[in-house]
Amino acid sequence: MSSTIQNIYFRSDQAKAYTLLSPALILVILAMAAPMIVMIFTSFNTQISMIEIDRTFTTGRYEDFFSKPIFSMLLFRSVKISFFVTLLTLLTTYPLAYYIAFYVKKNKMLWIVLMTLPFWTSYLLRVFSWRVILGNKGVINSALMGTGMIDEPLGFLLYNQAAVIITLSHAWAAFAILPLYVSLDKIDKSLLEASYDLGNTKFETFWRVTFPLSLPGVIGAILIIFIPTVGDYVTPQLVGGTDGRMLSNMIQSLFGRANNFPLGAASAVLMLTTVCLIAALVTYITKKVSMRMS
Amino acid sequence: MYNKNNTLFVYCVFYFAFLYIPVLLLPIFSFNDSFHMVFPLKGFTFDWYIQMWNKSRLHQALFNSIKVGIIASVVSTFIALFAAKAFTRYKVKFHGLSYGAILLPFIIPEIIIAVALIVIWTSMGLKLGLIPVTISHILFCTPFCMLILISRMEGFDKSLEEASMDLGENSFWTFWRVTFPLLLPGIIASLLLAFVISFDEFILAFFLSSSDQTLPIYMWSQLRFPKKFPHILALGAIIIIVTSLIVMTAYWLRNLGQGKKKDFSIGI
Numbered sequence: 256m257s258s259t260i261q262n263i264y265f266r267s268d269q270a271k272a273y274t275l276l277s278p279a280l281i282l283v284i285l286a287m288a289a290p291m292i293v294m295i296f297t298s299f300n301t302q303i304s305m306i307e308i309d310r311t312f313t314t315g316r317y318e319d320f321f322s323k324p325i326f327s328m329l330l331f332r333s334v335k336i337s338f339f340v341t342l343l344t345l346l347t348t349y350p351l352a353y354y355i356a357f358y359v360k361k362n363k364m365l366w367i368v369l370m371t372l373p374f375w376t377s378y379l380l381r382v383f384s385w386r387v388i389l390g391n392k393g394v395i396n397s398a399l400m401g402t403g404m405i406d407e408p409l410g411f412l413l414y415n416q417a418a419v420i421i422t423l424s425h426a427w428a429a430f431a432i433l434p435l436y437v438s439l440d441k442i443d444k445s446l447l448e449a450s451y452d453l454g455n456t457k458f459e460t461f462w463r464v465t466f467p468l469s470l471p472g473v474i475g476a477i478l479i480i481f482i483p484t485v486g487d488y489v490t491p492q493l494v495g496g497t498d499g500r501m502l503s504n505m506i507q508s509l510f511g512r513a514n515n516f517p518l519g520a521a522s523a524v525l526m527l528t529t530v531c532l533i534a535a536l537v538t539y540i541t542k543k544v545s546m547r548m549s
Numbered sequence: 550m551y552n553k554n555n556t557l558f559v560y561c562v563f564y565f566a567f568l569y570i571p572v573l574l575l576p577i578f579s580f581n582d583s584f585h586m587v588f589p590l591k592g593f594t595f596d597w598y599i600q601m602w603n604k605s606r607l608h609q610a611l612f613n614s615i616k617v618g619i620i621a622s623v624v625s626t627f628i629a630l631f632a633a634k635a636f637t638r639y640k641v642k643f644h645g646l647s648y649g650a651i652l653l654p655f656i657i658p659e660i661i662i663a664v665a666l667i668v669i670w671t672s673m674g675l676k677l678g679l680i681p682v683t684i685s686h687i688l689f690c691t692p693f694c695m696l697i698l699i700s701r702m703e704g705f706d707k708s709l710e711e712a713s714m715d716l717g718e719n720s721f722w723t724f725w726r727v728t729f730p731l732l733l734p735g736i737i738a739s740l741l742l743a744f745v746i747s748f749d750e751f752i753l754a755f756f757l758s759s760s761d762q763t764l765p766i767y768m769w770s771q772l773r774f775p776k777k778f779p780h781i782l783a784l785g786a787i788i789i790i791v792t793s794l795i796v797m798t799a800y801w802l803r804n805l806g807q808g809k810k811k812d813f814s815i816g817i
Contacts, residue, residue: 269642275635278628279651279691286688287654290665297668308672351564354557368800369565373572375796377749379765380785383772384571387578387586394574394586428568479656486658488752493772503660510667510756523664530658 291527298521305514316521326522329502330529336416336491336501337484340423341477344431347424352435352472353465356442367436374429382493385422389413389494414496422490427483431476438472439465467548474541481537482530502526576786584775586782597783604780610767614748617679617763621686622694622743626736628687629694636695637702655692662688663756670757677759685753690743697742697803701735734802741799745792764788 273280298316301309320326355366373381388394389412396408412418442465450460488503495501502522509519574586582592601607632651635641641648654662662685670681709731713723751765758766768784771777 268639272635272639272641275631275639276641276647276651277631279632279695280647282628282688282691283650283654286684287662287665290662290669293669293672294661294665297672347564350557350560354554354561358552358554358557364800364804368797370568372793372796373568375745375749376572376789376792377765377768377785379749379751379768379772380575380788381571384574387574388571392585425567425571482656483658486660488660488755503658506660506664507755510664516668516671519664520668523661526658527661 294520295524297517298524300517302515302517308516316517317525319518320521320525326502326505329500329505330522330525332416333485333501333503333526334529334533336419336423336499337481337487339420340427340484341481343420343424344427344480345435345473345476348428348431348476349435349473352432352439355436356439363440367433370432371429374426378426379489381426382422382490385418385425386413386494389418413494415498416495418494418496419491419499419501422494423484423487426490427480430479434472434475434479435469436472438469438475442468470541470545474537477537478534482534485530486526572789575782576789579779579782579786581779584779597779601780601783606762607764607767607780607784610762610764613679613761614764617683617686617754618744618747620683621690621747622740625687625690625743626694626698626739629691629698629739630732630736632691632695633698633702637699651695652692654688659689659750659752660756663753666753667756677757678761679758679763681757682754682761682763685757686747686750689750689753690746693746694739694743697739698732698735701732701738701803705731734805738799738803741795741802745795745799749792 297308299312299314301311301313301315303309351370355363355370359366386393390396391408391410391413393413395412396405399405400408446464446468447460450464455463486503487501488507491499491501491504495504503526506519506522506526509515509522577590578586579597580593580595581590582594582596583590636644636648666681666685667677670677675681709727710723713727714720718726749765750763751769754763754766755769762770764784768781771781
């Protein structure tokens, strides 16, 4: 008897919770899930004129994608660039988060605010600014030529993959600093003292205690930087040139000048699939590693 | 043990410079009397700011962005408020699944959402414009607002609500007189940050706005012409200053009345 009452009560609690959740879930279903299903359907169609799409089922767009080497090459390059962006961002922001977590005593909040503030200012302008810094008539070249160190502008600074990687790493820094800082700041300082008392050096303590305990932050940063940057459009468009073009630029042109919605949809589906597979792989490896450590 | 580390400090200063130089460069050049962004600076001028004042397409784009930003931030904060309450006050069945689903739009590449929306919108025969842009911004901002509000709700003492109920208030008045005032700083922070995100958002608007330009799209259309972009620099300088002020206000509000428990986790 009491269990039925409990059951009803529990159910009503669930009902209340899901009533509260329903606007958010309906939003995700109508504005994301349903459009994605239509996107998948469209990827199996054919564009026959500027505005007309033939709705008969065909795998032709996927065959197009894999038969023209440029597509797979751009997808591979997008993943490669994002991989290096993630790596560079982690390596450059870890010492920073480490310093704020362990050495800054007063005004930690101010440090965090200052380190994340640039993230909020116009993304477009920040990326554009890198074009000004790296360009032929840009800040670096005009400074070097002004001081007489070089006679000709250095052309290799802009319009390549390295420029894309540096710019993206600058743009996404805040997404690494915060999770890294949060996980480092949580670490119980007495564990570090214990490690020193047991005779570990500073480096050993970092490698055996601090770093493993900061792994949740590292994984969080990897996922939150790697996944969105695979689909970045603005940065390769402004600083990438031909060498730094990514799949997103191709997708955009398929919805613009090239006007091939089905092929654009197929490219987006394949990008999404790739990203999901890699995210699943990262999560799987993390689970394995953390199980082995414990 | 962890008192000083000069090497790390110097590194932090350099990183700080790396972070800020690209942002500060634009305001500097916005006063430079030349079409080219080259050092040394030529002379001081307000021309670009005056020129910006006279662009009617810019005014239209600014108005569009503000309109979309206000609607998107209000709607997504509302939706997020309910969701955050569900996650903090109830043991939701399939917690991970619904939580993940709501956060998803914030994580997957925006271009995929843009493609999905443009495909469904055009296949329904609807006209692109500010409506699909606003919908996409609501979708994109909601997860963010939810994270801010959840951390705010976890931050305050549940017993205050219980005390109100014990004193005979019903759940509506408890919400209105106890929960809401306690949440208010978080709600305003959520509104402000969602507005900034929507105001700055490029790729969704680029795919979905058609001829109704938002401000980032207007800026994008001007970047290609060297003669035109000095006034974009002036606009950029103003955007940088205003968003910085809004974001600092939001940061301050988020920690207001939280006592010693400062929260950094949901900055992004």
